[in-house]
Every structure is written in C-alpha cells, then in structure tokens.
Amino acid sequence: MATSSPPVIWACPPWRLWGARKTGRAETMATVLLVGAGNMGFAMLKGWAKDGGLRLMVVDPTEALRDRAAAVGAEVYADVAEVPRETDMIVLAVKPQVMDKVAPPYAEFPGAVMSVAAGVGVARLRGLVGERPIVRVMPNTPAAIGQGMSVGYAEGADDTLRALVERLTGVVGETAWIEDEGLMDAVTAISGSGPAYVFHFIECLASAGEKLGLAPELALQLARQTVAGAGALAREAGEAPGVLREQVTSPGGTTAAALAVLRETGALERLVNEAAEAARDRGRELG
Numbered sequence: 001m002a003t004s005s006p007p008v009i010w011a012c013p014p015w016r017l018w019g020a021r022k023t024g025r026a027e028t029m030a031t032v033l034l035v036g037a038g039n040m041g042f043a044m045l046k047g048w049a050k051d052g053g054l055r056l057m058v059v060d061p062t063e064a065l066r067d068r069a070a071a072v073g074a075e076v077y078a079d080v081a082e083v084p085r086e087t088d089m090i091v092l093a094v095k096p097q098v099m100d101k102v103a104p105p106y107a108e109f110p111g112a113v114m115s116v117a118a119g120v121g122v123a124r125l126r127g128l129v130g131e132r133p134i135v136r137v138m139p140n141t142p143a144a145i146g147q148g149m150s151v152g153y154a155e156g157a158d159d160t161l162r163a164l165v166e167r168l169t170g171v172v173g174e175t176a177w178i179e180d181e182g183l184m185d186a187v188t189a190i191s192g193s194g195p196a197y198v199f200h201f202i203e204c205l206a207s208a209g210e211k212l213g214l215a216p217e218l219a220l221q222l223a224r225q226t227v228a229g230a231g232a233l234a235r236e237a238g239e240a241p242g243v244l245r246e247q248v249t250s251p252g253g254t255t256a257a258a259l260a261v262l263r264e265t266g267a268l269e270r271l272v273n274e275a276a277e278a279a280r281d282r283g284r285e286l287g
C-alpha cells in the first residue's frame with residue numbers, strides 16, 4: 001500500500017524546466033536523476049549519455065554500478081541524502097517490491113517523475129512522490145544499444161513533458177504511447193519482458209543445433225545471427241511477418257517440415273499466449 005507523504009506542489013516551473021537553458025542544438029538542457037542503475041536503468045543511461053544536453057545524476061547503493069554510471073559521464077551518489085535537489089526529471093528504475101521504500105524521499109525534489117517499474121500504477125506513485133506530473137514508461141533492455149521499445153502512459157503531463165520523455169526514450173529506441181493505463185501490464189508482457197523470450201528462443205535454437213551435431217560455438221553463432229537477421233528484416237522489409245515466413249518456406253521443403261511441428265495444433269501460439277498472460281497477470285499482482 002502506498003505510504004503517505006507530505007503533499008508536494010509541482011515544484012518545477014516550466015521556465016526552469018525547458019525554457020531557460022538552451023543547448024547548442026534544438027533541445028534545451030534538462031537534469032535527469034536516475035534512481036537505480038541496474039539492468040534497465042543502466043541500459044537507458046548509456047543512451048542518455050549520447051544526448052549532450054542532459055545533465056545526468058545517478059543514485060545506486062552499489063559501488064560497482066555507480067562506477068560504470070560514472071564512466072558514461074553521470075554524477076553518482078550512494079544515497080538520496082547526497083543528491084542535489086536540482087532535478088527536472090526523476091526516473092525511478094528500482095524493483096517494484098522496493099518502490100514504497102525508495103520513492104518517498106523524492107517527494108522533496110523538484111521535477112516530474114518517470115517510473116519504469118512493472119505493475120506500479122500512477123495512483124500509487126502519486127501517493128509516494130506527491131502531486132506532480134507522473135509518467136510511466138515500460139522500456140526494454142535493447143535500449144542499451146539504441147534498439148529499445150518504450151511505451152509511455154502520462155498523467156498531468158503537458159506537451160513539453162511528453163517531449164522530454166520522448167527525448168529520453170527516443171535516444172534509446174522507438175516510442176509509443178497508450179492512453180489507457182490498464183494496458184500497461186499487457187505492454188510489459190510483450191515488449192518489456194519480450195527480449196527474454198527471444199533470448200530463450202536463441203538458447204533453444206542453439207541447443208537444437210548442438211543436438212543435431214553442430215559444435216556449441218557454431219550452433220550459438222547460427223542461432224544468434226539468425227534471430228538478429230530475421231528481426232532486422234522483419235523491421236526493415238516493410239512486409240508482414242507472415243509474408244516473410246512464406247518467403248522462407250518452400251512447398252514441401254525443410255522449413256515446411258519444421259513449421260508443421262511448430263504449428264501443430266497451434267502449440268507454439270498457445271504457449272506464447274500463455275506466457276504473455278502469465279507476465280501480464282504478474283504485473284497486475286505487483287501493482
């Protein structure tokens with residue numbers, strides 16, 4: 001349950017946010033505080049470091065994670081008490097299970113709040129960090145190489161704030177918005193958790209290659225590059241995945257033999273549906 005916190009006024013007027021400090025480029029300066037530089041936080045931070053107009057601050061209790069954040073140019077802090085209260089955007093990237101404990105001190109900071117935590121809704125966040133513009137974003141780890149997918153849901157956010165969110169998500173990949181927060185758990189199940197399903201498929205494909213007699217290194221190379229190449233083609237070819245699938249599938253050929261197994265009685269589709277539903281349901285539980 002959300003802990004109560006003193007009501008905080010949206011303490012970052014627009015002139016401070018994006019009006020006053022212009023960079024040499026089109027964007028204005030903004031100070032972004034990342035709370036939690038773990039797997040997801042650091043993946044985003046690496047991209048943000050490429051945006052020369054962001055002042056990046058990071059809080060994380062683990063020294064090694066602070067060191068790698070410092071290495072990409074962030075100011076790093078071990079504890080919230082040390083952080084300058086000069087924030088335009090506070091990005092909460094800690095586990096949902098610790099959000100109730102971690103977030104309340106940031107009620108005293110200026111700026112908007114962006115949370116990437118699965119399952120934690122805007123109403124709960126507002127109870128923790130006070131009345132201010134709050135944006136939920138569901139990113140994924142390919143953000144680390146600028147290939148992420150981020151989906152946002154905003155409450156109380158004007159166009160300027162949305163533009164800052166899109167700047168943060170755009171530098172690490174593609175961005176989409178939803179208007180119904182109830183869909184965020186479904187988004188989490190598809191694109192937030194999705195990379196893990198794909199990595200598992202690579203593991204399965206490589207393992208199958210080994211069982212067919214390939215050396216482990218070669219099997220992994222084939223599986224990894226096949227998934228990467230197919231993913232890139234699916235994105236760039238401008239054709240539906242089904243069309244691309246048919247282009248591989250010669251009638252009576254090898255692919256048809258494999259697909260007959262994969263699609264037999266809809267087993268794979270059912271399995272993927274069940275996996276996505278499990279992820280969505282877990283998101284609901286976390287909330």
Ligand SMILES: NC(=O)C1=CN([C@@H]2O[C@H](COP(=O)(O)OP(=O)(O)OC[C@H]3O[C@@H](n4cnc5c(N)ncnc54)[C@H](OP(=O)(O)O)[C@@H]3O)[C@@H](O)[C@H]2O)C=CC1
Pocket residue numbers: 035036037038039040041059060061062065093094095096098102116117118138139140141192193
């Ligand atoms: N991993 C992913 O692919 C995705 C994750 N998310 C969301 O991102 C969030 C983070 O997940 P993930 O990066 O995987 O988790 P991690 O555990 O890798 O990262 C969280 C980090 O936050 C740190 N932390 C704990 N307490 C504090 C605190 N008081 N102040 C600052 N930092 C603190 C943790 O330190 P310590 O370990 O010492 O506790 C850890 O380094 C989750 O809410 C998750 O739902 C969303 C989309 C994708």
Ligand SMILES: O=C(O)[C@@H]1CCC=N1
Pocket residue numbers: 118188192193
């Ligand atoms: O597994 C999780 O809960 C987080 C959210 C999406 C990806 N990782």
